[in-house]
Amino acid sequence: MKITNETKVGALTALAITLLILGFNFLKGKSLFKTGNFLYAKVVQTKGIMVSNPVLINGYQVGAIYDLKAKSKNLDTIIVAIKLNEEINIPVNSIASIVDNPLGSARMEISKGNSNIFLKKNDTIPTMDAPGMFAEVTHQLTPVVDQVKMTLRTVDTVLRDIHDVFDPYTKHNMQDLVANLNRISAGLVVSTASIQQMLNQQSGSIAKSMDNINSFTRNLANNNDRINGTLTNLQTTTDNLSRADIDGTVNQLRQTVERLNASIEKIDSKDGTIGKLLNDTQIYDNLNNTTRSLNILMDDIRVNPKRYVSISVFGGKSKDQYLTSPLQVSQDTTGTRR
Structure with a gap:
C-alpha cells in the first residue's frame, strides 16, 4: 500500500503537535502521565x-x-x-x-x-x-500611623490651648519673664566671673586655700617624728592607766571621803573637843573676858608702873587705885597712841 504525501504530512503534523504539547507541559513541570x-x-x-x-x-x-x-x-x-x-x-x-x-x-x-x-x-x-512582605510592612506600620495620628491630635489640642492662653495680658507677663531671665543670665555671668576669679591658679582664694592646706600637710610631714613620739607617749600613758588599779584607788578615795565626813560630823557635834570649841559660847565668853582683863592689866601697868615695879630710894609704893576698866585709846595728829 502506497502512503501518499498528504498522509505523511498529516502524520508529521500530528506528531509535531503532540511533541509541542508534551514539551510545553514538560516546561511547565507536567508530564503526560x-x-x-x-x-x-x-x-x-x-x-x-x-x-x-x-x-x-x-x-x-x-x-x-x-x-x-x-x-x-x-x-x-x-x-x-x-x-x-x-x-x-x-x-x-x-x-x-x-x-x-x-x-x-x-x-x-x-x-x-x-x-x-x-x-x-x-x-x-x-x-x-x-502574610506577604507588604502585608507585614503594613501590619508593622499600622501602630506607628495610629500613634502619629494621636500625636497630631494632641499637638493640635495643645496649639489651640496655647492660642487661648496667650492673651495680651499673658504675653505681657511672658515679656516680663523673658526680661527676668535676661537679668538672671547677667547675674550668672557675673557669678561665673567671680567663680573664675576664685579658681584662678595665681590669686584665687581656692588656690590660696590649697596653698594653706599644702603648708599644713608639709608641717605635719616635717613634724611626723614628734607626732609619732606624742602618740607613743599617749599610748604608753593609756597603757599605764589601763594597768593601774583605778578601782582600788577609787575605793580608797571613797573611804577617805567617808572618814572626812565622819570627822566633820564629829566637829559639828558637841561631843568632841573641837566641836565644843566651835559650838560652846561659854568658851567664847571666857576668852573674851580673859582678853578684856589682859587689856585692863596692861593699861594699869602703863598708867601705874610703880605699883608693879618700885625702884625708890626714899619713897614707897604708889597708893593709887587699880584700874577696873580699859582706858580710852586716843591718838594725836602724828598717830601716836596715848
Whole structure:
C-alpha cells in the first residue's frame, strides 16, 4: 500500500503537535502521565502562585507546583498539587505556606515539624496563611500611623490651648519673664566671673586655700617624728592607766571621803573637843573676858608702873587705885597712841 504525501504530512503534523504539547507541559513541570511523589495542600489565597513555581524546605527546592484546582465553584478552597523531586521525609506536623514576592514569582515554603511520623504519598499537608512582605510592612506600620495620628491630635489640642492662653495680658507677663531671665543670665555671668576669679591658679582664694592646706600637710610631714613620739607617749600613758588599779584607788578615795565626813560630823557635834570649841559660847565668853582683863592689866601697868615695879630710894609704893576698866585709846595728829 502506497502512503501518499498528504498522509505523511498529516502524520508529521500530528506528531509535531503532540511533541509541542508534551514539551510545553514538560516546561511547565507536567508530564503526560501523572507519576511521582505527590502531596496536596488546601489554601484559600494562592497569592499569584503558578504551576511550576518552586516548593522550598529550609531554602532548598524539593519540588514544584504541579497543578491548581478549585474544590468548588465558590472558590472557597483551592487544592494545590505538589510534586516532589525525590522521596523526602516530611513530618506530619509540618506546615506549608505560600509566600508572595512582588519582585518575582511566588513560592511555597514548608516548615518542618518535629514529629517522628512522616507524610506519605498523596497525603494532605497542613497549611497556614503567611502574610506577604507588604502585608507585614503594613501590619508593622499600622501602630506607628495610629500613634502619629494621636500625636497630631494632641499637638493640635495643645496649639489651640496655647492660642487661648496667650492673651495680651499673658504675653505681657511672658515679656516680663523673658526680661527676668535676661537679668538672671547677667547675674550668672557675673557669678561665673567671680567663680573664675576664685579658681584662678595665681590669686584665687581656692588656690590660696590649697596653698594653706599644702603648708599644713608639709608641717605635719616635717613634724611626723614628734607626732609619732606624742602618740607613743599617749599610748604608753593609756597603757599605764589601763594597768593601774583605778578601782582600788577609787575605793580608797571613797573611804577617805567617808572618814572626812565622819570627822566633820564629829566637829559639828558637841561631843568632841573641837566641836565644843566651835559650838560652846561659854568658851567664847571666857576668852573674851580673859582678853578684856589682859587689856585692863596692861593699861594699869602703863598708867601705874610703880605699883608693879618700885625702884625708890626714899619713897614707897604708889597708893593709887587699880584700874577696873580699859582706858580710852586716843591718838594725836602724828598717830601716836596715848
